[in-house]
Amino acid sequence: MVSADPILHFFTIIESQGGVIVKESPKLDLDLYIANYQGRTRFDRLLLIGRSSVPLCVDALKAAIAEAKGGKDVQQYRDAWECIRIAAPTESESQWDSAWVEKTDKANKLETARLEAELKQYKNNLVKESIRIGLRDLGEHLEQIGDLAAASDAYLRMRPEASTQAHIVGVAKHIIGIVLQRRDWPSVLANVSKMLTGGMSDEEQKAHQPFQKLVAGIANLHSDKFYEAAKNFLEVGDPSICQGCNDVVSSNDVATYGGLLALASMDRSELQSRVLDNSSFRNYLELEPHIRKAVSMFVNGRYSACLDILESYRADYLLDIHLQPHVRAIFSAIRNKCIVQYFIPFSCVTLDSMNKSFAKPGESLESELMTMIRSGVLKARINTIDKLLVAVSTNDRVEMQTKGLETANNYEREALERIRRMNIAAADLEVKGPRKGVGNAMSGISGGETWFDDTRRQLSQAESSVG
Amino acid sequence: MDQALATCLAFPPEGALNDDVAYDQAIQAHLLKLTKLLKEPPVPLAQYGGQLLELTDPEYNSLSYIAILHSLVLPNVLGPREFILDKLVKFLLGFDPRQIRYAGSHLLEILFAVYNGLLPPSVAVEVISAAILKIDPTGSMFTSTHIQLVKLAYNTNNIEPAMKVVEKNIVFYPGMANWKRPTTLCDMTLSPSVYIHRETGLTGNVKAAIVLEYDMLSGMMFCSKREWNKAHATFERIVAFPTREGGCSKIMAEVYKKWVLVSLLSKGKAIPLPSYTGPAAAKAYQTLGKAYKDVASLFDTTNAEELRSEVEKSSQIWQDDQNVGLVKEVLSAYQEWQIKNLQNVFSKISITEIRQQTKSAQTGTNLNSDDEIEALIQNMIISGSLKGVMEKNDDGTVFLTFLPASTVLSEAEYAQELTKTAIQLKALEPIFKATNERLGASREYIKHLIKEQKRAADKSELDPTMGFESHVDDEDLMGGVTSTA
Numbered sequence: 001m002v003s004a005d006p007i008l009h010f011f012t013i014i015e016s017q018g019g020v021i022v023k024e025s026p027k028l029d030l031d032l033y034i035a036n037y038q039g040r041t042r043f044d045r046l047l048l049i050g051r052s053s054v055p056l057c058v059d060a061l062k063a064a065i066a067e068a069k070g071g072k073d074v075q076q077y078r079d080a081w082e083c084i085r086i087a088a089p090t091e092s093e094s095q096w097d098s099a100w101v102e103k104t105d106k107a108n109k110l111e112t113a114r115l116e117a118e119l120k121q122y123k124n125n126l127v128k129e130s131i132r133i134g135l136r137d138l139g140e141h142l143e144q145i146g147d148l149a150a151a152s153d154a155y156l157r158m159r160p161e162a163s164t165q166a167h168i169v170g171v172a173k174h175i176i177g178i179v180l181q182r183r184d185w186p187s188v189l190a191n192v193s194k195m196l197t198g199g200m201s202d203e204e205q206k207a208h209q210p211f212q213k214l215v216a217g218i219a220n221l222h223s224d225k226f227y228e229a230a231k232n233f234l235e236v237g238d239p240s241i242c243q244g245c246n247d248v249v250s251s252n253d254v255a256t257y258g259g260l261l262a263l264a265s266m267d268r269s270e271l272q273s274r275v276l277d278n279s280s281f282r283n284y285l286e287l288e289p290h291i292r293k294a295v296s297m298f299v300n301g302r303y304s305a306c307l308d309i310l311e312s313y314r315a316d317y318l319l320d321i322h323l324q325p326h327v328r329a330i331f332s333a334i335r336n337k338c339i340v341q342y343f344i345p346f347s348c349v350t351l352d353s354m355n356k357s358f359a360k361p362g363e364s365l366e367s368e369l370m371t372m373i374r375s376g377v378l379k380a381r382i383n384t385i386d387k388l389l390v391a392v393s394t395n396d397r398v399e400m401q402t403k404g405l406e407t408a409n410n411y412e413r414e415a416l417e418r419i420r421r422m423n424i425a426a427a428d429l430e431v432k433g434p435r436k437g438v439g440n441a442m443s444g445i446s447g448g449e450t451w452f453d454d455t456r457r458q459l460s461q462a463e464s465s466v467g
Numbered sequence: 468m469d470q471a472l473a474t475c476l477a478f479p480p481e482g483a484l485n486d487d488v489a490y491d492q493a494i495q496a497h498l499l500k501l502t503k504l505l506k507e508p509p510v511p512l513a514q515y516g517g518q519l520l521e522l523t524d525p526e527y528n529s530l531s532y533i534a535i536l537h538s539l540v541l542p543n544v545l546g547p548r549e550f551i552l553d554k555l556v557k558f559l560l561g562f563d564p565r566q567i568r569y570a571g572s573h574l575l576e577i578l579f580a581v582y583n584g585l586l587p588p589s590v591a592v593e594v595i596s597a598a599i600l601k602i603d604p605t606g607s608m609f610t611s612t613h614i615q616l617v618k619l620a621y622n623t624n625n626i627e628p629a630m631k632v633v634e635k636n637i638v639f640y641p642g643m644a645n646w647k648r649p650t651t652l653c654d655m656t657l658s659p660s661v662y663i664h665r666e667t668g669l670t671g672n673v674k675a676a677i678v679l680e681y682d683m684l685s686g687m688m689f690c691s692k693r694e695w696n697k698a699h700a701t702f703e704r705i706v707a708f709p710t711r712e713g714g715c716s717k718i719m720a721e722v723y724k725k726w727v728l729v730s731l732l733s734k735g736k737a738i739p740l741p742s743y744t745g746p747a748a749a750k751a752y753q754t755l756g757k758a759y760k761d762v763a764s765l766f767d768t769t770n771a772e773e774l775r776s777e778v779e780k781s782s783q784i785w786q787d788d789q790n791v792g793l794v795k796e797v798l799s800a801y802q803e804w805q806i807k808n809l810q811n812v813f814s815k816i817s818i819t820e821i822r823q824q825t826k827s828a829q830t831g832t833n834l835n836s837d838d839e840i841e842a843l844i845q846n847m848i849i850s851g852s853l854k855g856v857m858e859k860n861d862d863g864t865v866f867l868t869f870l871p872a873s874t875v876l877s878e879a880e881y882a883q884e885l886t887k888t889a890i891q892l893k894a895l896e897p898i899f900k901a902t903n904e905r906l907g908a909s910r911e912y913i914k915h916l917i918k919e920q921k922r923a924a925d926k927s928e929l930d931p932t933m934g935f936e937s938h939v940d941d942e943d944l945m946g947g948v949t950s951t952a
Contacts, residue, residue: 373812381814385866390814398871401881408888413700415895419902420638421709421743423660426905427640429675433713433747 010087039247073146188219227265233258255284259291264333303338475531525558571668588623606635608659611671658901695733702726710745737763771826801828810869
């Protein structure tokens with residue numbers, strides 16, 4: 001094991017940078033996995049796996065180098081090389097290929113200059129369509145060489161030149177492609193909604209739907225809006241069109257993202273109707289049968305089995321470019337939901353049986369239950385003496401009575417306070433600020449008015465809560 | 468002497484004056500006679516004043532009594548001091564509030580002298596609070612005597628006798644607009660806001676700062692009695708005191724700091740400012756009360772160590788603001804609140820586990836022994852702040868069972884509770900009526916009313932052109948178009 005040490009060293013560096021490290025072997029096969037994708041995302045994914053997965057590190061980095069060299073982006077090559085240089089100094093890929101870099105650099109500059117010159121010429125000719133094409137070519141080229149800022153600039157300039165609906169959609173797609181790579185999630189959502197506007201025929205709508213839903217889902221996922229993201233993924237639609245979006249995600253990813261997020265955010269009946277009975281999403285689920293199994297386990301109330309399945313795939317999820325930062329949150333959401341659902345039919349469960357279903361062997365669930373109860377997810381109380389989890393029985397009668405009395409008391413207090421304030425104002429006893437002329441006096445008056453409005457609102461709320 | 472005595476005893480006359488007007492006339496005439504008597508006494512009053520006091524009844528001849536008393540104690544006590552002061556106390560505890568309305572300024576001067584040391588503080592507080600409640604049994608009107616009372620009570624630590632005044636809800640303030648001298652001052656149905664006025668002499672001038680100071684001192688009195696809920700409500704009145712033109716006074720800012728600490732003690736967590744807090748004041752609080760906010764935000768976390776260090780970090784601030792005592796209270800209350808919060812998670816829990824899960828903010832660590840925790844919980848249960856019982860298991864573990872906060876009331880009990888609140892609400896009626904009358908009769912309101920009426924009249928004239936019918940026509944037209952299309 002000569003290479004063990006440099007890899008250890010490499011991952012120590014990654015850890016110190018706060019990166020995620022996956023020691024377990026994932027179930028995926030690197031070559032098959034990456035064959036699902038096209039475009040720049042291939043490199044990003046390879047690099048991520050190289051930087052995260054201990055068993056796949058060297059293979060992934062080597063593939064990343066090859067991928068980078070196949071393209072025109074020098075920066076990508078540099079990034080991958082920086083990694084492999086530390087992780088596997090003995091491999092032939094760890095030698096800096098300066099000849100290729102220089103050659104590519106030079107070719108890139110030439111190409112940029114050529115395209116810019118062409119564009120200039122088009123502009124002189126004032127033909128809208130060719131300007132658009134020129135800008136598009138320039139943008140695509142800049143994207144390929146990794147100059148994302150300039151590329152998005154070029155794409156943005158296409159917008160005024162767009163003359164048909166298809167053009168506008170094309171521009172939006174290009175821009176979304178860029179902002180996705182720059183991980184600017186709010187702009188992704190903004191551009192998706194831009195894509196939606198305009199009178200598109202049903203057919204067009206259908207053709208664009210997968211892309212729209214995909215990117216919106218990804219953006220929502222990264223904004224921690226799991227429920228919205230799940231809905232997006234579940235509505236992706238036609239798998240054959242979705243296949244064409246594999247420069248962003250593959251159909252397998254759609255199944256994984258959609259299923260996981262739905263598990264994390266939906267209740268049982270919703271899972272049944274929206275996931276399992278969803279005919280278009282079924283096509284995706286067939287690609288990832290374990291997700292389907294997990295969902296149906298959950299729906300059937302076999303929570304620990306569901307969690308076991310997901311747990312066994314954890315390494316895979318951690319190596320996904322979009323899921324990686326959210327795995328922990330998604331898993332804990334699913335776990336919490338399992339515990340809550342498990343507990344619903346009971347008024348009282350022994351902690352032992354809870355531990356048996358959910359806790360890792362030898363560990364106790366208690367502290368997790370405590371956090372869940374504290375945060376209000378689980379409505380129960382722990383009895384540590386008899387080792388029970390007891391449901392909170394709400395007594396509506398008591399609640400009504402306390403509420404009624406409380407409202408009456410609040411009414412009295414508020415009435416007194418309001419009369420008091422009126423009288424203070426009448427006696428001219430308010431605390432006054434330094435006088436600063438008419439404008440200020442006006443604002444003082446309006447302040448008084450807002451106060452009256454405010455209390456009135458409070459009062460009416462209190463009344464309505466009684467009724 | 469006999470003549471003077473006859474004058475003094477002449478009011479109230481034998482037989483009832485059952486009419487307010489007659490009473491008013493009689494008392495006015497009596498007042499004139501008294502003034503004359505005191506202005507040109509046949510013999511200097513000092514010689515026989517004592518006798519007069521002996522022979523008149525402070526409860527029955529209150530008006531004459533105060534006239535003599537006033538000349539005997541002010542500016543200096545004339546005659547045997549102890550005897551006169553004894554009479555003074557008797558009078559202040561028992562005067563007739565109806566007659567005294569005609570001698571407001573005399574009473575005020577006497578009370579001021581009492582405040583300034585005529586009587587020893589412990590007696591002074593007692594008689595001043597008695598006098599305040601004699602004049603206004605509802606205690607709903609603020610007077611200049613109130614501030615003297617709380618200052619004296621707080622500074623000399625004679626809090627208890629002042630509590631009966633401090634606990635009243637004050638809603639009226641002297642100097643309110645639209646005051647009119649009542650025709651018959653002796654009318655016992657008058658609202659205190661009518662007969663207590665600078666003109667009747669029952670109160671002096673009052674400024675905003677005085678009102679604030681009164682509330683602040685009463686809040687601090689509640690604090691010293693550890694009645695945190697009442698203290699919190701009182702401080703909140705100051706924090707949200709009505710302001711104008713971006714005003715915020717120093718007292719408000721100081722009290723805000725106390726309010727934050729007391730809200731931790733009474734509610735266990737930081738409370739947002741009331742929505743009607745002055746915007747400028749709210750802004751000032753944010754910067755001035757930062758250290759307090761920081762402590763408050765740590766109070767309902769489980770991080771005792773951090774809370775402790777935060778408190779230590781700002782110890783200079785607590786000292787400067789004279790809040791060391793309250794901060795200490797906060798620290799010692801921390802663990803109690805931790806234990807109370809456990810009932811949101813546990814239904815039964817052993818004492819040992821409580822000890823492991825809660826920390827004392829005074830030391831930043833867990834308590835040393837289960838016995839300490841047990842004692843603490845025992846105290847909390849006894850004081851009523853925690854509802855629960857401690858029991859012992861067969862194997863010797865002591866554990867705490869939390870009981871539900873409120874038990875089901877039977878229908879009858881509930882009805883009783885509701886009637887109680889209804890009565891409280893009914894009690895608001897006179898206050899409401901007085902305010903309503905005062906506001907309803909104000910010039911601004913009447914002007915506004917006339918304007919509204921005019922506008923309503925204008926509107927009805929406009930109606931035919933912008934009327935309902937034309938609108939319907941319009942819609943019919945549209946309906947026709949759609950149906951033919």
